[in-house]
Each structure stands twice: as structure tokens, then as C-alpha cells.
Amino acid sequence: MELSFSKMHGCGNDYIVVDGRELDLDWSNIALKYCERKFSVGADGLLVVKNSNKAPVKMSMYNPDGSEAQMCGNGIRCFTKYIIENEIVEYQQNGLLIETLAGVLTVYPHKNSNGLIDTVNVSMGEPLFSPDKLPVSSALLSLPKIIDHKISVNDQEIQISCVSMGNPHAVAFIEDDVDNFPLDTLGPIVENLDLFPERINFHIVNVLDKTKIKARSWERGAGLTLA
Secondary structure: OOOOOEEEEEOOEEEEEEEOOOOOOOHHHHHHHHOOOOOOOOOOEEEEEEOOOOOOOEEEEEOOOOOEEOOOHHHHHHHHHHHHHOOOOOOOOOOEEEEEOOEEEEEEEEEOOOOOEEEEEEEOOOOEOOHHHOOOOHHHOOOOOOOOEEEEEOOEEEEEEEEEOOOEEEEEEOOOOHHHOOHHHHHHHHHOOOOOOOOOEEEEEEEOOOOOEEEEEEEOOOEEEOO
16 A cells, blocks of 8 residues: 655654554554665654544654654654645644644644744653652662662763653763764663663763753664764
């Protein structure tokens, strides 16, 4: 069968976007096949428009490995532009509800003078630091928060802080330039540590000053991404 799609990106996070409201397909398998770079369309994920009984529309996101993600900030911004410009929902500058696996979120789109969506703000909710909300293994559940927790990866000690914004993240603030950090090697190891039963996104960060940071990301199910 033929499947129409759009290719979009937010800050370099790129996605295949499909209107799946009238389709009953194996979206995990489609993501696995078509997100593969060089041999197919290539993307950091597949975004599927679905019907919802909680909001005007539902966003389902599938990683390149076929797993389904709870949420993605850049993804939902692309998704918002897609559903408005394809007239799936009406433009609502004062807030549009979208169902995700992380709950119903509010997005705030803005149209430019040409009538196109040029920016989208997302109300992501409060960051969650409680270990049982991430989740983590029983070894860390006794901690009130996971802040500057030391882990050993390939004989390298890293301090991580963990937070959930609908999906789990481990963040390491380092002094050395993040460009020199072997994220392609250590990223998949951190992602799949036994500490994180549902795997985790891993970010390394340089604090440049009080208003700027420099970061690189390894996303669970996707690998190295630009944001």
C-alpha cells in the first residue's frame, strides 16, 4: 500500500509524520523499517495522528527501533504544525490539547503573516524527580531524588541527575567539551543500564554561562540526535 507522509524537524530532531486516523497498521514495524537512515526515509522517529476521546487528537510516537515513546518536545511541536496546516484541527492560539502517553498536554501555536505555523510553545508540566516516576530500579528507590549520582561506565565515573518530563532523562554536567565525550560509545550503555528498567535518554551538558548551555543527546530507541 502507499502511505502519504511529511518529513519535518524541530531543532534538528527529524520525524516522519503520518495521518493514521483511518488506518489500522503496525506502526512499530513501519517505524523500524522507514526510520532507518541511508536505506530508507530516515528519521529520529515516526509521529502518527490518531483519534482521541480525551482531546481533539492524539500523538503517538515510535522510535527507530520500533518502541513507543511517551512524549517528545520537538516531536509535538512538529505534530502541532502538521495537524493545523493539514486542517485536522482548527488553529487555536490560546491553547490546543493533544493526548500523548505522558498525558494530555497543551500546545500554543503561532501563525506568521503567511498563515503558516512558525512557532509552537509546549506546556510540558512540572519536572518529576521522584525515582518511582522515572522509573528506576529498586537500588535507587530509597533516594528522594537522583542528583549527582555516581555511576561507572566502561571504567569511567560519571555523575548523573535524573528527571522525567513525561519520559526519563539522565543528565551529566561535565567540564570537558561535550564534543569530545564518547557519547556514541557510552550513550547506549547508559541507556540500557539495569538501573533504568524502561531505558533512559542520556544527555551530556556544558554550562557556558548563566544563560547558555551546550548539550549532546543520546535518545533511547533512537541513538545520537541533534537535540
